[in-house]
Amino acid sequence: MRNLVPPLEPDFVDQAIENYRALVRIPTISRLGDRGTNWAPFEQFREDIAARYPQLHGSLSLEIVREHAMLFRWRGMTDTEPTVLMAHYDVVPVEDESAWTVPPFAADIVDVDGEPHLVARGSIDDKASLAGILAAVEQAIISGFTPRSDVYLAFTHNEEVLGDGTPSIVQLLEKRGVRPRLVIDEGGIVGESILGPVNADVVCIGVSEKGTGTLRLSLSAPGGHSAVPPLEEATVRLARAIVAIHDRGITPLLSDVNRRLIRTLGPHAPGPVAEAARLLDAGDEAGAIESFATASLNARAMVHTIPVTTVVSAGMTANAIPERASALVSLRIAPGHSPADVVDRVRQVIDDDGIAIEVIELKDASPVSPSEGAEWDLIVRHIHATYGDDVLVVPYVNNGGTDSRNYTGISDSVYRFSPYRMSLAQRESLHAIDERLPISSFVEGLTFYTSFVRDL
Ligand SMILES: [Zn+2]
Numbered sequence: 001m002r003n004l005v006p007p008l009e010p011d012f013v014d015q016a017i018e019n020y021r022a023l024v025r026i027p028t029i030s031r032l033g034d035r036g037t038n039w040a041p042f043e044q045f046r047e048d049i050a051a052r053y054p055q056l057h058g059s060l061s062l063e064i065v066r067e068h069a070m071l072f073r074w075r076g077m078t079d080t081e082p083t084v085l086m087a088h089y090d091v092v093p094v095e096d097e098s099a100w101t102v103p104p105f106a107a108d109i110v111d112v113d114g115e116p117h118l119v120a121r122g123s124i125d126d127k128a129s130l131a132g133i134l135a136a137v138e139q140a141i142i143s144g145f146t147p148r149s150d151v152y153l154a155f156t157h158n159e160e161v162l163g164d165g166t167p168s169i170v171q172l173l174e175k176r177g178v179r180p181r182l183v184i185d186e187g188g189i190v191g192e193s194i195l196g197p198v199n200a201d202v203v204c205i206g207v208s209e210k211g212t213g214t215l216r217l218s219l220s221a222p223g224g225h226s227a228v229p230p231l232e233e234a235t236v237r238l239a240r241a242i243v244a245i246h247d248r249g250i251t252p253l254l255s256d257v258n259r260r261l262i263r264t265l266g267p268h269a270p271g272p273v274a275e276a277a278r279l280l281d282a283g284d285e286a287g288a289i290e291s292f293a294t295a296s297l298n299a300r301a302m303v304h305t306i307p308v309t310t311v312v313s314a315g316m317t318a319n320a321i322p323e324r325a326s327a328l329v330s331l332r333i334a335p336g337h338s339p340a341d342v343v344d345r346v347r348q349v350i351d352d353d354g355i356a357i358e359v360i361e362l363k364d365a366s367p368v369s370p371s372e373g374a375e376w377d378l379i380v381r382h383i384h385a386t387y388g389d390d391v392l393v394v395p396y397v398n399n400g401g402t403d404s405r406n407y408t409g410i411s412d413s414v415y416r417f418s419p420y421r422m423s424l425a426q427r428e429s430l431h432a433i434d435e436r437l438p439i440s441s442f443v444e445g446l447t448f449y450t451s452f453v454r455d456l
Contacts, residue, residue, distance in 0.1 A: 020131035021107040030090035055141040068157035069165035081181035082150035087130040088159035091122040117436040136449035147456040166403040180411040185404035187416020196295035206416030209398035211333030211365040216358040218326035234325040241350040250305040335365035371395035375413040386448040419448035
């Protein structure tokens with residue numbers, strides 16, 4: 001299974017790292033609503049791609065969508081069953097540059113714990129994938145490789161601000177009748193488990209993502225002077241509702257994806273996940289959920305639809321009883337929970353007819369892509385070729401959302417996976433201070449993409 005491609009040439013690796021750093025140096029910061037975005041770096045970024053990957057730029061067709069999204073088409077021997085490799089080239093802003101070890105757009109290589117890292121905004125999210133894909137395709141073209149079927153590279157400019165880049169590309173592909181057999185976007189990584197201790201490296205591939213929702217709870221009540229309060233003021237009733245939602249929430253459940261994840265990790269995970277696997281085999285589903293949820297906050301989120309109260313408002317001044325009180329409740333809906341049932345459950349646990357529940361937004365979890373079959377096996381084969389046969393590959397449901405959900409209408413196999421090895425600390429640097437990726441991880445990811453694109 002190993003050595004699907006020969007070891008990477010040192011010159012190729014050096015060039016790929018240099019290009020990766022150059023792309024990270026361009027401050028492509030997206031702003032909400034696109035209005036505040038400075039587009040000059042985005043234009044420079046596209047020019048840089050043309051200059052740094054000349055073979056790719058010369059032989060793939062390029063379509064610019066919504067002024068800044070790039071849709072490259074690499075013609076295969078046939079145009080049936082294409083593959084889409086997604087990445088976004090916008091990054092989130094830097095809140096406080098002075099908190100960084102190095103300037104966030106200098107692309108400096110810094111020794112962290114004796115290992116060279118690229119410390120820069122975008123070094124992980126998502127220019128690592130972008131630079132890996134570009135280098136692998138450039139190299140494949142130089143070596144004379146043509147894919148069996150078309151490969152699209154879909155690089156968007158406003159993922160971080162939930163923009164229209166990806167939806168517009170998907171609309172375009174749909175209009176043309178393109179039905180990708182496989183779509184890959186950022187997501188799960190290689191490395192330490194986010195589910196508590198596991199005696200092996202774990203590779204998580206996102207096969208679905210939770211639905212989302214926002215509810216507004218509100219109530220009106222007579223106001224008045226706080227010197228003579230009513231028996232129960234609006235703020236107390238609202239607080240009671242918030243606590244009820246928090247404490248009684250939504251009944252957790254195990255999806256098939258979670259069952260498979262627990263069974264795969266169980267034999268290698270001392271503690272709650274092993275216990276969950278044992279209980280699952282004994283037919284104690286509720287016990288399995290309970291045990292699994294204690295493994296980590298990520299594990300807990302995976303088996304729950306968790307309502308979280310985020311914005312609370314009431315009152316105008318210290319000595320007046322508020323006439324109105326309201327709260328926003330954010331929902332992440334697990335696959336298997338219907339959004340309508342979730343709202344009913346919230347209504348039921350609040351148990352106060354005076355509190356109105358308004359649905360501001362409500363979206364189902366995305367369809368679940370299969371964790372078996374040709375497309376799944378293709379990814380897994382190249383994971384093992386890159387990382388060895390001992391890594392544990394598991395499907396999971398992303399707790400957050402990605403742009404790839406847009407593709408689920410035109411493809412049955414949409415996977416969220418970034419082929420980079422990261423520690424939990426490195427992973428948590430994403431969107432944060434000193435975002436960083438070890439150079440050795442970049443090279444491993446490059447190895448994955450190099451072997452993967454030559455199997456398309
Ligand atoms: Zn991202």
